[in-house]
Every structure is written in structure tokens, then in C-alpha cells.
Amino acid sequence: MAEMPEIRQATVAELADLARLERDAYGEHAFPPTALRQMFDIAPTLLIVAVKDDELIGHAIVLPSVSDGVREAWFVALAVRSDMRRSGTGRLLSSEVLRRAVGHGYETVMMTMEPGNTAGRALSESLGFVTNEQAGDYFEDGVPRLVMSWQAASGASLPTPFG
Numbered sequence: 001m002a003e004m005p006e007i008r009q010a011t012v013a014e015l016a017d018l019a020r021l022e023r024d025a026y027g028e029h030a031f032p033p034t035a036l037r038q039m040f041d042i043a044p045t046l047l048i049v050a051v052k053d054d055e056l057i058g059h060a061i062v063l064p065s066v067s068d069g070v071r072e073a074w075f076v077a078l079a080v081r082s083d084m085r086r087s088g089t090g091r092l093l094s095s096e097v098l099r100r101a102v103g104h105g106y107e108t109v110m111m112t113m114e115p116g117n118t119a120g121r122a123l124s125e126s127l128g129f130v131t132n133e134q135a136g137d138y139f140e141d142g143v144p145r146l147v148m149s150w151q152a153a154s155g156a157s158l159p160t161p162f163g
């Protein structure tokens with residue numbers, strides 16, 4: 001079995017590589033380096049990276065929300081370097097960032113997803129995300145998005161890098 005990547009919190013020094021990976025995965029929808037730096041300052045423990053052979057090969061970002069009366073967080077980025085996909089890294093990153101969000105008291109985690117994103121949908125649904133609605137023009141880019149949610153109480157098991 002291939003060696004699994006190290007899954008841990010990002011460092012400031014890794015943000016430039018993270019921004020490159022973000023751009024490769026999301027193109028014009030990528031978060032720019034400035035936004036990533038601010039996310040790091042806002043929620044450093046929820047900026048998670050996958051590192052293999054000293055190279056950053058993936059990241060996952062969850063941000064807390066402060067909506068009235070709702071203790072929820074938003075899964076705003078998940079990407080694995082294209083040559084490193086289908087080896088379990090996306091699942092490890094997602095599981096770790098969800099586990100950390102739960103550890104911070106967030107029991108609901110939201111995300112948006114392009115309906116045609118086969119890999120993203122299969123992964124998120126296997127983790128227990130369900131579709132709440134399809135928003136016609138969520139980002140005003142003419143592309144519909146699924147608005148999905150995950151409940152810690154759903155009992156979905158989160159695999160760890162070690163078990």
C-alpha cells in the first residue's frame with residue numbers, strides 16, 4: 001500500500017504552495033493568496049494540508065460561521081494535486097477537518113458543490129453530506145450549486161490517517 005501523506009495544520013510558509021494548488025484545482029474560482037492568508041489568521045486550526053515527500057499535495061479549509069443561534073461552519077475548499085488523486089488523500093483531509101470542526105463545537109458543516117462534480121459529490125456523500133437545495137445561480141456565474149450539509153450526529157465514521 002502506498003505511504004499515506006502527513007495530514008496536519010498548515011503553516012504560513014506553506015500558503016504560497018497552497019495558493020498554487022487552489023488555483024490549479026479551481027481556476028478562476030480559486031481563493032487568492034490574500035484571502036488564504038486571512039483564513040489562516042481567522043481559523044488556523046481548520047486549514048489542513050496533506051504533505052508527502054516534503055511536498056504539499058492537498059488542502060482542506062473550514063471556516064466558522066457566526067449566524068444567530070446556529071452553530072455551523074462552512075467547508076470552503078478541498079483540493080488534491082491532480083497527480084495524487086484517488087489514493088485516499090481527499091478523504092483523509094475531509095475527515096480531519098470535519099473532526100477538528102466538531103472538536104471546536106461545530107455540529108453542522110455546510111458546503112456548496114457543482115452538481116456535475118462526480119468526485120466531489122461521491123466523496124462528500126460518502127462522508128454523510130446531504131443536499132439541502134440546488135441554488136440556481138449561487139455565485140452569480142450562471143452555474144448552479146448544490147448546498148449540502150453534514151451533521152456530526154449523523155454518525156458517519158471519519159477515518160483517521162492512522163486507523
Ligand SMILES: CC(C)(COP(=O)(O)OP(=O)(O)OC[C@H]1O[C@@H](n2cnc3c(N)ncnc32)[C@H](O)[C@@H]1OP(=O)(O)O)[C@@H](O)C(=O)NCCC(=O)NCCS
Nearest residue numbers: 025078079080085086087088089090091118119120122123
Ligand atoms: C474531490 C477531490 C478532492 C478528491 O480527492 P481524492 O484524493 O482523489 O479523493 P480520495 O482518493 O480520498 O477518494 C475519496 C472518494 O471520492 C470519490 N472519488 C474520488 N475521485 C473520483 C472520481 N474521479 N470519480 C468518482 N468518484 C471519485 C470516491 O467515492 C472515493 O472513494 P473510494 O476511493 O473509496 O471509491 C479531488 O478530485 C479534487 O481535488 N478535485 C478538484 C477540486 C474539487 O472538486 N474539490 C471538491 C469540491 S469542493
